[in-house]
Amino acid sequence: NAGVTQTPKFQVLKTGQSMTLQCAQDMNHEYMSWYRQDPGMGLRLIHYSVGAGITDQGEVPNGYNVSRSTTEDFPLRLLSAAPSQTSVYFCASSPNRGAVYEQYFGPGTRLTVT
Amino acid sequence: AQSVTQPDIHITVSEGASLELRCNYSYGATPYLFWYVQSPGQGLQLLLKYFSGDTLVQGIKGFEAEFKRSQSSFNLRKPSVHWSDAAEYFCAVGLPNFGNEKLTFGTGTRLTIIP
Numbered sequence: 525n526a527g528v529t530q531t532p533k534f535q536v537l538k539t540g541q542s543m544t545l546q547c548a549q550d551m552n553h554e555y556m557s558w559y560r561q562d563p564g565m566g567l568r569l570i571h572y573s574v575g576a577g578i579t580d581q582g583e584v585p586n587g588y589n590v591s592r593s594t595t596e597d598f599p600l601r602l603l604s605a606a607p608s609q610t611s612v613y614f615c616a617s618s619p620n621r622g623a624v625y626e627q628y629f630g631p632g633t634r635l636t637v638t
Numbered sequence: 639a640q641s642v643t644q645p646d647i648h649i650t651v652s653e654g655a656s657l658e659l660r661c662n663y664s665y666g667a668t669p670y671l672f673w674y675v676q677s678p679g680q681g682l683q684l685l686l687k688y689f690s691g692d693t694l695v696q697g698i699k700g701f702e703a704e705f706k707r708s709q710s711s712f713n714l715r716k717p718s719v720h721w722s723d724a725a726e727y728f729c730a731v732g733l734p735n736f737g738n739e740k741l742t743f744g745t746g747t748r749l750t751i752i753p
Contacts, residue, residue, distance in 0.1 A: 528681070564647075564745055565745060566728060566743035566744055566745045566746055567682075567728070567741075567743040568743075569740055569741070572740070582740065583740075614681055614682070616681075616682075625670055625672060625687065625730075625732040625741055626684055626687065627682075627684070627741070629681030629682045629683070630681050631679070631680060631681050632679075632680075632681055
């Protein structure tokens with residue numbers, strides 16, 4: 525199994541541009557989530573999904589959209605990038621709601637917005 | 639509101655020495671407690687977890703953690719560190735409520751190992 529994969533690894537955007545961060549898992553996990561990691565702030569939950577077709581907001585959802593059309597994929601869309609969205613983004617998955625805290629993380633995407 | 643605090647931003651330990659990383663939480667009831675480790679340039683990996691029962695839990699890589707209800711703490715320990723333990727360590731708290739499963743992470747403790 526490849527586990528949780530994320531693309532791209534690095535990205536530089538200009539203010540106002542849009543882009544999609546890709547996340548895929550091959551473990552048939554029901555639960556997927558997106559976090560951002562900023563220095564001194566730990567990880568903060570952006571959006572999560574408990575299954576295909578179901579998404580919900582986390583702690584810091586503004587400026588981001590998600591969809592979950594398949595079990596495997598959970599892309600994160602930045603609608604109009606802002607410098608405040610410069611961060612490292614992690615996607616994570618869990619087998620099911622009963623094990624939602626036992627999360628498997630991808631390697632991350634480092635995003636810089638200029 | 640639920641919160642988790644890691645008071646030490648950076649700790650330096652000699653290889654072979656013992657280690658204790660501190661974690662305190664603030665919540666009305668006992669939450670679920672976790673320690674994750676992040677190696678440089680990598681995602682996070684679950685080290686260990688506490689849901690209920692025995693207050694001393696064992697994890698991977700020789701780590702253990704002790705839940706102390708009276709101190710609202712869940713400190714991570716290792717008797718003898720190895721150079722490969724250099725990483726950032728995150729304590730995390732989860733609400734024991736079905737339908738509201740969200741992890742709250744501490745700000746992390748960076749561990750440096752010196753020869």
